[in-house]
Amino acid sequence: xxxxxxxxxxxxxxxxxxxxxxxxxxxxxxxxxxxxxxxxxxxxxxxxxxxxxxxxxxxxxxxxxxxxxxxxxxxxxxxxxxxxxxxxxxxxxxxxxxxxxxxxxxxxxxxxxxxxxxxxxxxxxxxxxxxxxxxxxxxxxxxxxxxxxxxxxxxxxxxxxxxxxxxxxxxxxxxxxxxxxxxxxxxxxxxxxxxxxxxxxxxxxxxxxxxxxxxxxxxxxxxxxxxxxxxxxxxxxxxxxxxxxxxxxxxxxxxxxxxxxxxxxxxxxxxxxxxxxxx
Numbered sequence: 001x002x003x004x005x006x007x008x009x010x011x012x013x014x015x016x017x018x019x020x021x022x023x024x025x026x027x028x029x030x031x032x033x034x035x036x037x038x039x040x041x042x043x044x045x046x047x048x049x050x051x052x053x054x055x056x057x058x059x060x061x062x063x064x065x066x067x068x069x070x071x072x073x074x075x076x077x078x079x080x081x082x083x084x085x086x087x088x089x090x091x092x093x094x095x096x097x098x099x100x101x102x103x104x105x106x107x108x109x110x111x112x113x114x115x116x117x118x119x120x121x122x123x124x125x126x127x128x129x130x131x132x133x134x135x136x137x138x139x140x141x142x143x144x145x146x147x148x149x150x151x152x153x154x155x156x157x158x159x160x161x162x163x164x165x166x167x168x169x170x171x172x173x174x175x176x177x178x179x180x181x182x183x184x185x186x187x188x189x190x191x192x193x194x195x196x197x198x199x200x201x202x203x204x205x206x207x208x209x210x211x212x213x214x215x216x217x218x219x220x221x222x223x224x225x226x227x228x229x230x231x232x233x234x235x236x237x238x239x240x241x242x243x244x245x246x247x248x249x250x251x252x253x254x255x256x257x258x259x260x261x262x263x264x265x266x267x268x269x270x271x272x273x274x275x276x277x278x279x
Contacts, residue, residue, distance in 0.1 A: 001062045001077065001158035001190055002027050003048060008057035010040075010047045011214075016055070017043045019214040025207075027158070030181055030191045032201035035211035035234055041194045042083065042163055044211070048192065049080040049161050061159055075103035079155040081148055083163045087136050093147045094132040097122055100154030122154035125187075126180060142173025149180060160184060162193035166200065178204040202226050203249040210234060226250040 003025040011017040018040040025031045033041045046052035048059050050066045059066045061077045069077070079100070087096055100122065101115045123129040126146045136144055145165065152160055162181070166174040178200055185191050185206075195201045201208055202222035210218040210225060212234055218225045231239040231252060238255040 002060075003031075003159060003190060003192060004058075004060040005044075005048065006058045006060075008044070008047060008054050008059060010043050010052055010054040010057075017214050018047065018054075020057070021216055023209060023216070023219065025190060025192060027190050028185055028188050029206040030185045030193070030204065031207050031209060032205035033192065033194045033209045033211060034196070034198055034201050035217070039211045039234075040214040041211055045080070045161050045163050045192065045194055049078055050074045051080065072103055075155070075157070077157055078159045078161060079152045079157040080161040081152045081163065081165060083167065085148055089137075091136055092132065093128055093134055093136060093139075093150075094119065094123070096136055096147055097128075097132075097150045097154050100151040100156075103155060118154050118156055122150040125153055125183070126150040140173075142169055142176060145169060145173065145177055146180065149177070149184075153184065158189055160189050160191045162191065164194050164196065166195065166197060174200065198226065198231070198252050199250070202251075203244070203247070222250055223248065226252065 003023065005021050005023045008021040008023075009016065009019050021044060033044065035041055043052060047054050048066070050059075050069070050071070053067065064077065066074055066078070097119050098115075101111075101118060104115060120129070123132055126149050128143070128147050128150050131139065131143060131147065136147060139147065149165070152162075165181070166177050169177065174197070181191055181193065182204055193205075205222060207220055208218070208222050208225045209216060210230055217233060218230055226241060228239055228241055231237060231241070231254075240253040240255070242251045242253060243249070244251050
């Protein structure tokens with residue numbers, strides 16, 4: 001299902017954060033939102049998830065304005081995995097994943113075979129079925145993150161929003177999570193995720209939304225969007241953009257500050273010596 005924002009602005013009293021964002025994310029794609037800290041990435045995601053009311057503009061999932069939906073209706077369309085989610089003490093993996101079915105429960109609809117199947121499918125898809133009886137707090141960081149993703153998948157929404165799903169993970173576990181995200185999109189869901197890892201975003205996302213000071217600085221395929229100029233604008237550093245040998249994905253190589261400083265010192269020394277010789 002498609003995600004659309006039109007003129008979306010959001011923030012906090014006396015502190016605007018997101019300014020006039022227009023986005024169009026096609027169904028079944030992965031889009032990564034990147035940018036420096038404080039640029040509005042999480043606020044944008046929370047506004048789309050119907051957790052932070054925009055100051056102006058519109059958010060649509062398919063043809064529906066999310067802010068005209070009830071909370072339950074929105075929960076049938078959008079699932080959000082926030083930063084640093086908290087689980088009840090001593091909850092098991094299966095118990096956590098079952099929470100993903102909460103939007104489907106009601107006074108006249110209790111736990112059903114459909115719910116059981118959704119939980120089983122989510123555990124299988126994330127490779128966590130063997131952990132179902134384990135306590136979440138007994139697992140490694142990578143295992144826990146896959147369990148949280150299983151909970152989100154069990155909600156069975158067409159749109160999945162992930163806020164820094166690879167934070168605090170080592171390289172191996174981060175790759176596992178990002179490959180799982182690709183599988184989620186391949187199954188027909190639309191995924192929008194906030195990432196700090198620009199190289200990971202370039203490799204695993206269909207498109208990148210680069211944000212700077214609350215505005216979209218660039219939006220498009222990674223191979224077109226990730227440039228030395230964009231890295232300089234977003235992060236204030238110089239970098240070389242290389243191409244990965246296997247698939248041509250952009251690889252960002254920051255310049256060493258110490259090397260740049262040494263170069264400036266050498267240049268100044270040469271100028272000083274030249275001045276001395278000429279005098």
